[in-house]
Amino acid sequence: MSELAVPHRSGASQEHVNFRVLVVDDDPDMAGFLAHILKDEGLRAETLSDGETALVNILASPPDLILLDVMMPGLDGFELCSTLKQDDATALIPVVLITSLDDHESRVRGIAAGADDFLTKPVKREELLARVRTLRRLHETRRELESRHLAAEIQRKEAIRGAFARYVSPRLADRIIHELGEGGGPFKGQARRSEVVAMFVDLRGFTRLTELSDVGAVVEMLNEYFSVLTDAAYQHDGTIFNMAGDSLLIGFNVPFPQQDAAVQAYRAAIDMVDQFMPVSAHWKRRFGLDTGIGIGICKGDAIFGNIGSPHYMNFTIIGNPVNTAARLVQMAAAGEVLVCNAVYDAIRELVPAGAVRPRGEVSLRGKSEPVSVFNVSAGG
Amino acid sequence: MPENRYTVTVAKDLEDLIPVFIRNRQKEVESLRAALNAADFEQLRLLGHRMKGVGSSYGFMHVSAIGKQIEEGARSADRSTIEGCIADYATYLRKITIVYE
Numbered sequence: 202m203s204e205l206a207v208p209h210r211s212g213a214s215q216e217h218v219n220f221r222v223l224v225v226d227d228d229p230d231m232a233g234f235l236a237h238i239l240k241d242e243g244l245r246a247e248t249l250s251d252g253e254t255a256l257v258n259i260l261a262s263p264p265d266l267i268l269l270d271v272m273m274p275g276l277d278g279f280e281l282c283s284t285l286k287q288d289d290a291t292a293l294i295p296v297v298l299i300t301s302l303d304d305h306e307s308r309v310r311g312i313a314a315g316a317d318d319f320l321t322k323p324v325k326r327e328e329l330l331a332r333v334r335t336l337r338r339l340h341e342t343r344r345e346l347e348s349r350h351l352a353a354e355i356q357r358k359e360a361i362r363g364a365f366a367r368y369v370s371p372r373l374a375d376r377i378i379h380e381l382g383e384g385g386g387p388f389k390g391q392a393r394r395s396e397v398v399a400m401f402v403d404l405r406g407f408t409r410l411t412e413l414s415d416v417g418a419v420v421e422m423l424n425e426y427f428s429v430l431t432d433a434a435y436q437h438d439g440t441i442f443n444m445a446g447d448s449l450l451i452g453f454n455v456p457f458p459q460q461d462a463a464v465q466a467y468r469a470a471i472d473m474v475d476q477f478m479p480v481s482a483h484w485k486r487r488f489g490l491d492t493g494i495g496i497g498i499c500k501g502d503a504i505f506g507n508i509g510s511p512h513y514m515n516f517t518i519i520g521n522p523v524n525t526a527a528r529l530v531q532m533a534a535a536g537e538v539l540v541c542n543a544v545y546d547a548i549r550e551l552v553p554a555g556a557v558r559p560r561g562e563v564s565l566r567g568k569s570e571p572v573s574v575f576n577v578s579a580g581g
Numbered sequence: 582m583p584e585n586r587y588t589v590t591v592a593k594d595l596e597d598l599i600p601v602f603i604r605n606r607q608k609e610v611e612s613l614r615a616a617l618n619a620a621d622f623e624q625l626r627l628l629g630h631r632m633k634g635v636g637s638s639y640g641f642m643h644v645s646a647i648g649k650q651i652e653e654g655a656r657s658a659d660r661s662t663i664e665g666c667i668a669d670y671a672t673y674l675r676k677i678t679i680v681y682e
Contacts, residue, residue: 299634
């Protein structure tokens with residue numbers, strides 16, 4: 202058995218040492234010779250003596266370049282090269298096949314196997330280094346482009362996440378980004394019709410609040426109020442479509458389907474009422490204001506998408522459930538959650554006994570059938 | 582030292598590798614003899630092919646030249662040519678002088 206020649210370590214410059222070359226050759230003298238030259242050039246060079254071990258090693262820890270002898274027992278250079286080039290994880294690792302000068306058949310087979318370059322035996326130091334330098338430059342250029350592309354993609358997704366985080370829960374923002382794929386923009390397609398649960402929330406006592414002389418305090422209170430609302434909305438995967446004055450429009454089952462949208466809307470509403478109570482009590486003590494939130498929820502078909510002009514556009518929902526929810530919130534007193542019969546049917550089993558009060562029927566403009574209304578927070 | 586077929590000039594930076602290289606060549610002579618005794622011409626062809634590739638890479642042109650003859654001899658099962666090559670190879674390795682530059 203041949204001994205393995207152990208190349209000496211030269212004074213390799215650290216800047217190159219991160220480029221890792223794997224030499225696969227069953228002749229230890231040839232492998233040692235190639236590794237020696239590469240190390241002299243300041244590269245990391247490792248040697249392996251058979252194709253099977255090399256394949257396992259490459260898959261576990263892909264090198265930056267492979268120098269591969271074609272004639273090896275077992276898995277030969279052609280088979281190993283072909284296997285690597287068919288695997289997405291290793292296809293881009295440059296492979297240099299080492300062939301004999303007069304072996305044209307090997308060159309043809311090497312091209313078919315996907316080899317990136319060839320090196321002829323006997324190996325000339327200058328030729329080896331020239332080929333390695335060229336492939337290294339290409340490899341590094343590709344890596345740089347990949348990292349730039351990756352950085353740009355991360356930046357784009359973070360910008361989208363930042364924009365969407367204002368409208369949807371972090372979970373929904375992640376889902377939107379995940380479904381974007383590469384290069385696309387969110388919701389660029391046509392507006393869609395879908396069943397949605399629309400919720401309007403209003404602040405009772407808002408007019409008196411705005412009359413406070415301390416503008417900073419007004420803004421601070423509104424921020425506190427909206428924080429309670431948005432936290433509860435996001436907690437239940439609601440999407441905020443509009444914020445105007447003290448009013449908030451939230452959609453459920455939109456833009457992504459939710460199996461239990463009405464239930465989530467109901468729970469969000471109860472959370473809003475509960476969590477606003479201590480805020481309201483604090484405002485009462487500090488400013489003497491009587492405040493509370495009223496909520497209207499309705500369910501039905503609506504259109505959602507980017508609606509507006511090229512100069513000003515909103516991602517919004519329009520349709521009957523939105524109009525009805527707007528009408529219900531007008532009717533809701535502080536602490537009341539009014540729902541239409543379609544929502545009530547979906548949440549009936551969740552509403553505690555004694556917490557529901559029918560509020561009669563409400564007629565809407567342009568609608569022949571009146572809508573039955575229920576206050577589902579009566580016991581709260 | 583006069584230049585002849587037994588004097589080989591090798592790059593200075595390869596000096597550390599040469600003792601192992603020479604020992605492997607001496608083992609190679611034994612492998613060649615064993616293959617010839619067994620009339621294993623495929624093994625002889627592979628050994629010749631390997632000598633052809635590795636010899637000149639290190640600067641040992643004569644190793645490559647002998648390897649080429651053995652590879653060709655093995656293809657035609659030319660026993661006497663191979664025998665002569667192995668004897669020549671053994672002599673070469675005994676008489677060789679290496680100069681590092």
